[in-house]
Amino acid sequence: MAPGERRALKKRIVLSNPNALEIEGMVDLSAETMVDSRLRGTVLGLPMPMIDQLRAVEAFKPKQGWSIFRRPGTVLRRDTIEMGRLVEQISGEGDKPQKGKVAKKIINGMKGSGKSVHLLQAMAMAFLKKWVVITVPDARELVCANTAYTAVEGTKPLQYIQPNAVSALLKRTVEANRELLAELKVSQNHPSLPMLQPGSTLEELAKLGFADPAISWAVFQAFWAELTASAPAAGLEKGFVPRPPMLVTVDGLAHWMTESEYRDADYNKIHAHDLYFVKHFLSLLKEGDSLKNGGLLLYATSLSNNPNPLALSIALDRLTAHQAGISASSPEYPNPAAYSGADERVLELLKPAEKAISPVELQTLEGITRDEARGFYEYFALSGLLRDSITDQWVGQRWSLSGGGIIGELEKLGRRFRAASA
């Protein structure tokens, strides 16, 4: 086996099964269908031209079961429609437009409850609305000491840059958002990038970081400044286009809430918050409009390979309590036990603000309803994977066995019965 082959096999993503039937009249996800509550419970296909973009931002995960269907599609569940409405709102459309709004969400939920697919749906919607999509598909890759890091001199405590990771981020962002970035011109001064040609596009700016990882962090900072610019700098007004809203997603947030596997010069572990890359994305959660042109921050936790830091679970409990209206002085408010050593930096970062303009919201994904499950299984049947007649009772049984509509479990059950009936 050639080097890297096994890893490539492990990471291989198959999005189509030619043996599955093609569904006639399958509705695609579009700006109209993503908010249509009449379609709730149906499986909407992801638009075929968008698949490459979604692949570029690594929206698909290897074990998600795309490979049993003819083409990738996702269930339009309640949370999806709500998110669709939010995306519409932020884009300045729909019933209650709120252009420039920033929504910050931490997505939590049981294993298999559809957190990663929720992020994928957000990405698909953002692509539909011509947003800039920036993703961190696996937060763990930034802290597991697999990518190079260099200390930034003069910082205290010492901070670190991961040039190759930043370079990869720029690459996937450009690949996914090429059309959009090619239209946006540089509108700010970037003295740290003297090689930047005046009047170049953001695509060209980002490309500077591809070739030379040494300057990738500076390029990323410039890129970010451009995307969040609300007005052009003096002398660069020519051809300024208002920046679109942004979608920022991170999957596997827990890995960023503890110490990383990197070591400093004294061989002490480096805290994940001391990595510039991580710090940048976490700082977006802080109070205030971190995305100047509006947008959506979706940071999902993951239960596979979960370091399960104590501080994060307390912080999430606090967010839940805050959302339930429990004040910080109340005895029911979750606090770390004495001597538990919960990470103060994490608790401080995710502390629920009393009166926030754009507070961090905790969204817990539950199981889907029976009606949604029925639509999901009808999709199986139409694809030729199920030969049973789908009745309410049949769906109800699967719904109970899957722990109340946990969609990952429903999918496993669907696969299993396919094997049984074949």
Add this chain to the structure above:
Amino acid sequence: MAWHKPNGLTQAMQSLRLTSAISNSSINASRPTFNALRTRTYATETEAVSIPAAAAPEIDFVSFSQKPARIIPASRAYFSGSPRFIDALLELEALQARHAGLPTVAPAEAPRMAWFKLPQFRDFVGEPVPNKKYKSLVKILQQLNRIQPEFLPADVRDTLNKFLRPGNPYSKEIVPRTVDESGLARGKAKRKESHAVVQLVEGEGEVLVNGKNIVNVFSRLHDRESALWALQATQRLDKYNVWIKVKGGGVTGQAEAITLAVGRALLMHEPGLKPVLRKAGVITVDPRRVERKKPGHVKARKMPTWVKR
């Protein structure tokens, strides 16, 4: 201290001393027999005959036949080791022989009797009766019990009653548990080391195990299916809500304890499902436990590897 080592000389001296002491005393005259005993002569000498021996009274042969010459045991089985058991057995056999001609009923129609259990019977007779022998006795009891009740002789009834456990266990009828006033059925069951308590109410198919989602407790689909098998096999999974407490043992044991408990709780709601549930294998208890380890063995049965030396 010469008593300890008597020889000819010391004995002679002793007799002399005793003779002189007693002849000097005042009680000499009142106790002649004692004196005569003490002044016993040696065997080589001829004994002076004083009184002629009295003859035994004449044997009265009339009264002799009434009195035993030695003590005779009450039971003929006295020397058998378990006389009371054998007596009981003989008594029952005699009864059986005497009443062999009476009409009988089918075994199923005979009145239900709670005979002594073996340890109780051993206490009753006070003898170590082996199981097999007691079984043969119970068999006779059952045969006697099959005599039609209207023809049952009083002596048989009295004898049979002697072998009944105190406090007739079959006197009170077993009341089947029912759903309580809030519509809740409670079932308990064990399997291996696990113990499950299930509360079943009519609902929409929500399941909670120890307050957690069933997926988190049983990550294997097989365990989930086996835990809810009673409901799934009867197509009731979407008609009841299940609230489960389970502890002890491993994952499989817990799942199978839940199976049984859910089946019992479901029977309270719908007793008519019993044949279906029995067919689904939810009624039958699996009483197996881990076999104990034995000395000389590595586990219950495994022997250590043979080593040449």
